[in-house]
Amino acid sequence: MAEILPLRAWRYNDNLSTSIEQLTSPLFDVVSDKQREALYQDPLNSIHLSVPRGEHAAQDAARLLQEWKEKGIILQDGLPGIYVYYQYFRLPGNDKEFVRKGFICNIKAYDWHEKVLLRHENTIPSAVNDRIELLEETLLNVSPTHGLYTDPEYVLEPYMDESIRTPIYETEDYQGVRDVLAVIHDHEVIKLFLQTLADKKILLADGHHRYEGSLFYRRKMMAQHSDHTGLEPYNYHLMYLTNSEHDDLRILPTHRLLKSLPMPDEEFLERLKEYFIILPKEDPYELNEVIVGKLWAFGLYLNGNAYKLRLKPEVHQLIDWNFPEEVKQLDLTVMHYFIFEKILGIFRQEQRDYKGLSYERNFTACIRKVDKGEAHLALITNEISMEQVKRVCNSGAVMPQKSTFFYPKVICGFLFSSIKEDEFTTAAAACL
Structure with a gap:
């Protein structure tokens, strides 16, 4: 099933005068324009690798990466390791x-047809293309995606708890x-991590666009190499793995905003009545x-x-998309x-x-x-x-795009993972 490897991460030089807190950044798909502009002011912030700007952004990121390596701004860890990552958080009202x-x-x-790594939602094509170009130019996984494995025995947690101390x-x-x-370098413990995941399937929780970028690059390189073995660095992707059995996994809703309606508001509300019970x-x-807690209910x-909208139960059977139940x-x-297809005429694709x-x-x-006029309606x-x-x-099957928001998001800047041949092979060789 899932083949994982430790890595020799690239990390910021501990001797930099800038603290690691100032060098981290939000993931590319959640960073706001205001956050982005503020982070760009620091020439060493990880935003310059994860969300580069300019006409030739990906190429500029690759040049900057090489410069950081040459100047010792980032250094590669000497030993391959499993990097333990804990996030402590609170939720409003709790x-x-x-x-x-x-x-x-x-x-x-893994390609989707191999059914080892399973996706749960659609992606937005333009965002995938952006990630592909950046990976091809830098040969660097700038931030980990988030995957879930299922282990009701909690085999790995004692080792992670010990490491995080x-x-x-x-x-x-x-x-x-x-x-x-934190990091685990102990060879026997690392082998236990590899063995524990070897019989698992992985559910891709977050980072579908970045994962598809790695998948596209792997397919491309496989086509170019007739002697492909499956062990080359381009076969691998950086991932943060958590146990789906934990109670502290949190998924928050992602609401929808529409800039405009293709019909008057009154007509939209009237057409909603065909399918929904509407309560002001x-x-x-x-x-x-x-x-x-209410099924098929929306604000x-x-x-x-x-308005509170609730689907009339008898119309649910009208869904004719070729999806499983x-x-x-x-x-x-x-x-x-x-709402989007039947009423607004915006078809699934x-x-x-x-x-x-x-x-x-x-x-x-x-x-x-909506009150400020930045959107016409919110769902x-x-x-x-x-x-x-x-x-x-x-x-x-997959869910509609942006179905889940696993909270909290991982951050960018703690570590980077190279898929360049001379920077990857030590980690692979240590486990084979």
Whole structure:
């Protein structure tokens, strides 16, 4: 099943005057324009490798990477290791401190048909193309994607708990999350990690675009090398792996914003009545609460007016997309089928890259953006459960794009993983 390897990570030189907290950055797909501009002011921040700017951004990132290596701004660790990564966080309205436990390693970039690594949602094509170009130019995995394995015995946790007691880094990130990184070099313990994952399938939780970039590059290189063995560096991808059995895994909802409607508001509301029960609500800031725990229920905020929408149960059977029942049961499938396709005429394939559609995790930001005229309407949805993610992955199907928001996000800048031949082989050889 899943083949993983330790890595000799590239990390910032400990002797730099800048602290590691100042060098980290949010992932490319969550960093805001304001955050990005602030981070660009530091010439050593990891944003310059993860979200390079300019007309020839990827090529410039590759040149900068080489410069950082030559000047000793980043150094490669001498020994291959498994990097333990814990994230401590709290959620609004909850006094508990959660901790998401996991580790960072290299993993084979399995093609979807191999059914070792399972995806759960669609990607946005333009974002994939951006990641492919950056990987091809830099030969560097700048940040780990997030994968889930299932181990009800918790075999690896004692070793991770022991390692995290002597961290390499401990910082607080832009999310208010405490991030702690440690490393395991013990050869026998590393072998246990490899053996434990060897019979597992991996569910791709976050980072579909970056993973598809690695997958595209692997396919391309395989086609160019008739002597392909499967052990070459281009076969591997950087991933943060967590145990799906942990209670501290959290998936937050991702709401939808539409810039405009192709019809008058009154007509849109009238057409909604064909499929939904519509209840006006006084306070838009309660929309997320009135739908909690209710199947196929959504909040709608349109032109200063709030509504609770709930699908009429008898119309659910009308969904004619060629999906298994596990996907048809999802709230977001109902939303994308009945609201976007049947009512607004935005068909499924168009929805993946529809310019007028944006995504927002923060509920209050949705209301604020509609009030400020930055969006015409907001559609508020419930979170998806871990069990739903597992069922969809195992069905072989995918959810609509931006279905899940695994919280917290990992950060960029703690470590980088090279797939250059002379920078990768030591890690591979140590395990084979």
